[in-house]
Amino acid sequence: MCRNIKTLANFEPPTTDDEVRASALQFVRKLSGTTKPSRVNEAIFNQTVDDVTAAARRLIASLEIHSPPRNREEEARKAKERSQRRFA
Numbered sequence: 856m857c858r859n860i861k862t863l864a865n866f867e868p869p870t871t872d873d874e875v876r877a878s879a880l881q882f883v884r885k886l887s888g889t890t891k892p893s894r895v896n897e898a899i900f901n902q903t904v905d906d907v908t909a910a911a912r913r914l915i916a917s918l919e920i921h922s923p924p925r926n927r928e929e930e931a932r933k934a935k936e937r938s939q940r941r942f943a
Contacts, residue, residue, distance in 0.1 A: 867924035
């Protein structure tokens with residue numbers, strides 16, 4: 856799995872549209888193997904990012920989550936600690 860794609864469900868404050876789109880863009884880049892499509896592929900690349908973004912928004916909105924929302928700052932701190940352990 857691409858390490859740049861972050862968990863977006865169950866956060867307080869809720870995930871923004873920009874965060875969902877950024878995740879979708881990373882996913883499509885990973886699938887296509889390119890960060891910037893050629894001019895001939897640009898339209899389908901952008902349409903796919905839009906489609907994945909819409910699907911991700913539907914998924915996040917539809918999930919039934921019973922645990923309390925996660926705190927963004929706390930999750931960022933944990934990620935930083937994991938990174939420091941991994942690369943120390």
